Amino acid sequence: MPPDREEIGSRLKRLAQALTDRGLEAALIRYPLNIFYFTGTFADGHLLVTQSGEAFLLVYRTFERARAEALIEEVRPFRSLKALPDFLKDLGIKHLALEEDRLPVAVYRGYERLLRDFALSDLSPILRQLRARKSAYEISCLRRAAEMLAESIEAVLPSFRPGLTELEMAGMLEAELRKRGHPAYTRTYAFHQELAYGHLLTGEAAAVPSYVTTGQGGRGVVGFPQGPSEKILREGEPLLIDYAGWHEGYLVDQSRLFYFGELPAALHDTFARIKQLMESLEETLRPGITAEEVYHRARETAEKLGLSPCFMAHGEERVPFVGHGVGLEIDEWPPLAPRVKVPLEEGMVVALEPKCHLPGQGVIGLEDTFLITREGAARLTLSPREIRRLEP
Amino acid sequence: MPPDREEIGSRLKRLAQALTDRGLEAALIRYPLNIFYFTGTFADGHLLVTQSGEAFLLVYRTFERARAEALIEEVRPFRSLKALPDFLKDLGIKHLALEEDRLPVAVYRGYERLLRDFALSDLSPILRQLRARKSAYEISCLRRAAEMLAESIEAVLPSFRPGLTELEMAGMLEAELRKRGHPAYTRTYAFHQELAYGHLLTGEAAAVPSYVTTGQGGRGVVGFPQGPSEKILREGEPLLIDYAGWHEGYLVDQSRLFYFGELPAALHDTFARIKQLMESLEETLRPGITAEEVYHRARETAEKLGLSPCFMAHGEERVPFVGHGVGLEIDEWPPLAPRVKVPLEEGMVVALEPKCHLPGQGVIGLEDTFLITREGAARLTLSPREIRRLEP
Numbered sequence: 097m098p099p100d101r102e103e104i105g106s107r108l109k110r111l112a113q114a115l116t117d118r119g120l121e122a123a124l125i126r127y128p129l130n131i132f133y134f135t136g137t138f139a140d141g142h143l144l145v146t147q148s149g150e151a152f153l154l155v156y157r158t159f160e161r162a163r164a165e166a167l168i169e170e171v172r173p174f175r176s177l178k179a180l181p182d183f184l185k186d187l188g189i190k191h192l193a194l195e196e197d198r199l200p201v202a203v204y205r206g207y208e209r210l211l212r213d214f215a216l217s218d219l220s221p222i223l224r225q226l227r228a229r230k231s232a233y234e235i236s237c238l239r240r241a242a243e244m245l246a247e248s249i250e251a252v253l254p255s256f257r258p259g260l261t262e263l264e265m266a267g268m269l270e271a272e273l274r275k276r277g278h279p280a281y282t283r284t285y286a287f288h289q290e291l292a293y294g295h296l297l298t299g300e301a302a303a304v305p306s307y308v309t310t311g312q313g314g315r316g317v318v319g320f321p322q323g324p325s326e327k328i329l330r331e332g333e334p335l336l337i338d339y340a341g342w343h344e345g346y347l348v349d350q351s352r353l354f355y356f357g358e359l360p361a362a363l364h365d366t367f368a369r370i371k372q373l374m375e376s377l378e379e380t381l382r383p384g385i386t387a388e389e390v391y392h393r394a395r396e397t398a399e400k401l402g403l404s405p406c407f408m409a410h411g412e413e414r415v416p417f418v419g420h421g422v423g424l425e426i427d428e429w430p431p432l433a434p435r436v437k438v439p440l441e442e443g444m445v446v447a448l449e450p451k452c453h454l455p456g457q458g459v460i461g462l463e464d465t466f467l468i469t470r471e472g473a474a475r476l477t478l479s480p481r482e483i484r485r486l487e488p
Numbered sequence: 489m490p491p492d493r494e495e496i497g498s499r500l501k502r503l504a505q506a507l508t509d510r511g512l513e514a515a516l517i518r519y520p521l522n523i524f525y526f527t528g529t530f531a532d533g534h535l536l537v538t539q540s541g542e543a544f545l546l547v548y549r550t551f552e553r554a555r556a557e558a559l560i561e562e563v564r565p566f567r568s569l570k571a572l573p574d575f576l577k578d579l580g581i582k583h584l585a586l587e588e589d590r591l592p593v594a595v596y597r598g599y600e601r602l603l604r605d606f607a608l609s610d611l612s613p614i615l616r617q618l619r620a621r622k623s624a625y626e627i628s629c630l631r632r633a634a635e636m637l638a639e640s641i642e643a644v645l646p647s648f649r650p651g652l653t654e655l656e657m658a659g660m661l662e663a664e665l666r667k668r669g670h671p672a673y674t675r676t677y678a679f680h681q682e683l684a685y686g687h688l689l690t691g692e693a694a695a696v697p698s699y700v701t702t703g704q705g706g707r708g709v710v711g712f713p714q715g716p717s718e719k720i721l722r723e724g725e726p727l728l729i730d731y732a733g734w735h736e737g738y739l740v741d742q743s744r745l746f747y748f749g750e751l752p753a754a755l756h757d758t759f760a761r762i763k764q765l766m767e768s769l770e771e772t773l774r775p776g777i778t779a780e781e782v783y784h785r786a787r788e789t790a791e792k793l794g795l796s797p798c799f800m801a802h803g804e805e806r807v808p809f810v811g812h813g814v815g816l817e818i819d820e821w822p823p824l825a826p827r828v829k830v831p832l833e834e835g836m837v838v839a840l841e842p843k844c845h846l847p848g849q850g851v852i853g854l855e856d857t858f859l860i861t862r863e864g865a866a867r868l869t870l871s872p873r874e875i876r877r878l879e880p
Contacts (some may be wrong), residue, residue: 137701158697170831196593200679204593267666274659279712280684287592292672305550307530318490319737320671321530346713
């Protein structure tokens, strides 16, 4: 079920309040995902929101669909940006905030020229903070995303067997996700990150690092050197499924391990310690703890559990986080990473992914997505938290 | 086969020449795909290229993999950007060009502060022009991409039948693409565009417009309102498969039509005229014709063939292009669109996608990817150019 008018109204109200608090007269939103968040429709256009909460969706293309889907009153065709300055002046606006985390410089320069009579500020911090705290509606979407992911994994496991390539198994799992409404697209926030559905990786291929900031890399293919590859699944090695579930825009992130045959005892032992680490770490997830504190607590606990050399590290290089916000994008605010002095708040949703990288053997780890509540962390992801033996 | 040192050397040489021609001392490249284009590896870092063609890959993370894959000599760990100004000064560089089409303003501001003693220019026009002209190696990749797409479609068609949803059929096709090395990721150039593999659409759902600038939209799902949906394929309606083939980073774009049962004669007739339009249009693809001329020729020919009301239009709104460059990204330079006064050149690769949007019935169209040669257009995409009846 898409968001309703009440949900959208409450988001706009929070935005108006944030604009007021920061002395910004209005927000001019261009990124389609942010337009969706505040209107219920994706549009090729601009959304203007004022301090008083008035919202105008100015649609460049596909006006009729935008008008039919939008959950705000003011949806107008707006074919030429040249009319924008006068439109703003008529509303008495002199100061605008833009998405500086999204707009490429080349595009931003166009706005600077067009809006040279206006003061321009950055809207990004406001948007990422607003989006970080999830509503009851959003939490219900995240729960559905967790269900569809767990169901898709259960549905495909009986078809897995040693001898299949990572790519083949990924395609089989993704067909199950597709059936359940996944658009085959996973939104990322950082401009230089790329992710498909997730990572299905086997044995030593899972421990190959990549250019993206994820819990593991994978060999991938030439031109996309992360994720599944031609590597064939063998008996006695870990199969990692780090995938995102999806429901109507919302993502949850989960990693689970499987194997055929017998897994070396040392890997079972590492898994037991990772599980202990996860249990200890989720206890820390309460309103008030900062993102960097969660990160450092993970490092300390890994040290105590004797996981330190392999924990979130490729040789000398550390993987620079232990978790991340998740929602409409897979890498939402805040990252659970050094120097992020952001306190967790009730309603935030974060994924924790403690993992050990064992070159030549694979990745042993877990990942779950949690809602921060007053009482602590409520786990949203649903697959059993075990390393599961599969029968061919 | 990944690019070799000769290929990478030749790309760097062309970049050095372009920098020289424009009086730019050096390029500082951050976007991973552009780093791949000029080094053969994706890296989380920066690539510096000077007028004399010297190239330094400065790697922030996953240094070992970058060093192993890079086809240039100078690959260095570079964990802190603070060292960058001195590194540049030591090379005698005072003037840098950055990817202004890629860097979000927020990121660019960081460079402005860090590099306040340097003059900064825009690298984007150079990169998009260099990448638009494909080498023999790239053309061989594009040909392989066309093969894998045609093979995947042939492999999946026997499993299609009325009663399946668009999402189910998409998942089945994508599993075939996955097997053949597709990373489940399709790169787009424009910052506000999104695309999964492509669009598999049936009947009237194909004629639903969307927020993305593609040949058609599709209903999609809440949160991703384009592409496949829960719509069920029925007998007697067109099934459109507009998908991109992939080979080692390179994409080709192709659209084909299928149906079960009997298709209304009027749709066969529209298809025959679209095919005629395509044949006429591909004749125009020669070095020297401008992108906008191809667009206007398409509109004129559609008019002559009586396709005008439905041709690349949603009601009153025109779909503002008739084709686009394609390569490492699905929407490369140049768009075949109004006001794009860019002449086609030998070695450019463009997709043409003349399509008629028939509300309530679907989309009747074709798409092929062409290499521009001295003699004219060489078609790269391989599926038979017909509207094909399928047997359940």
